[in-house]
Amino acid sequence: MAFVDRKLNYPTKMSNPKQMNYPTKMNNPKQTNYPAKMNNPKQTNSQVLFREVQKISQIWVWLIIAIPVVFSWYGAYQQLLLGKPFGNNPAPDWMMFLLLLVFGVLFPVFFYYIKLVTEVRNDGIYVRFYPFxxxxxxxxxxxxxxYKALTYNPIRDYGGWGIRYGLKGNAYNMAGNRGVLLEFTDGNKMKKLMIGSQIPEKLAEAIRKANEK
Known part of the structure; x- marks a missing residue:
């Protein structure tokens, strides 16, 4: 399960989110060129009504990441500390140190800091897939x-997790198979975006409440 950091500001708590009637049509839709990129969202006066932060938490993903990490550390230990050449065609010591730095340190740190941040503010929905x-x-x-909260198939519909592009539209997802599907206008075209979420009903409810204000 992904780690979730959320900030909710609801007048009342939903007793049964499944009773919500999705999809919901937004009030007064207009054709505009969106999404809009925010240069510095901290300078806006928009109030954060909902916030969810998702990071990589799947064990199988970290096991895959651990393979080059363990391999690089073991090779560096053998060659740089014990003085035993690593492999049939050992690399120079400087290259072994470089491999240790890249795959043993920077590689896992990079994946550790990947996160999907979703916010609902009083002027729209904000999404950022850090550090991309x-x-x-x-x-x-x-x-x-x-917009509607639903369950989907990440591999079949979008080809996996991350920043994805598929036949059913684009997707920003970190883990799991649940999210909120947005249908929005971009010029004269209708586009779809799946925002992965561990709490899609609360995300959809926050969108509804913010749109009513």
Whole structure:
């Protein structure tokens, strides 16, 4: 299960999120060129009504990441500390040290800091897939036609997890098979975006409440 850091500001707590009627149509949709990229979202006066932070938490993913990490540390230990050449065609010591730095240190640190941040503010939905997005991508409520919380197949529908592009639209997802599907206008075109979430009902409820204000 992914780690979730969320900030909710609801008047009342939902007793049964399954009773919500999705998909929901947004009020007064307009055709605008969105999503909009925020250069510095901290300078906006928008209030954060919902926040979810997802990081890599699947054990099988970390086991795959651990393979080059363990291999590089073991090779460096054998060759640099014990003085035993590593492998049939050993690399120079400087290259072994470089491999240790890249695959033994930077590689796992990079994956540790990957996170998907989703916020609902009073002026739209903000999504940032760190470190691939330098800033938040904003989806104003005026551009959103419909949204719905649902269960989907990440591999079949979008080809996996991460920043994905598929036949059913784009997706930002970190783990699991649940999320909120947005349908929004981009110029004269209708586009779809799946935002992966561990609590999609609460995300959809936050969108509904923010749009009513």
């Amino acid at each position: 997005h330098r800033s938040f991508k904003r989806f104003p409520f005026e551009s959103i036609q419909n």
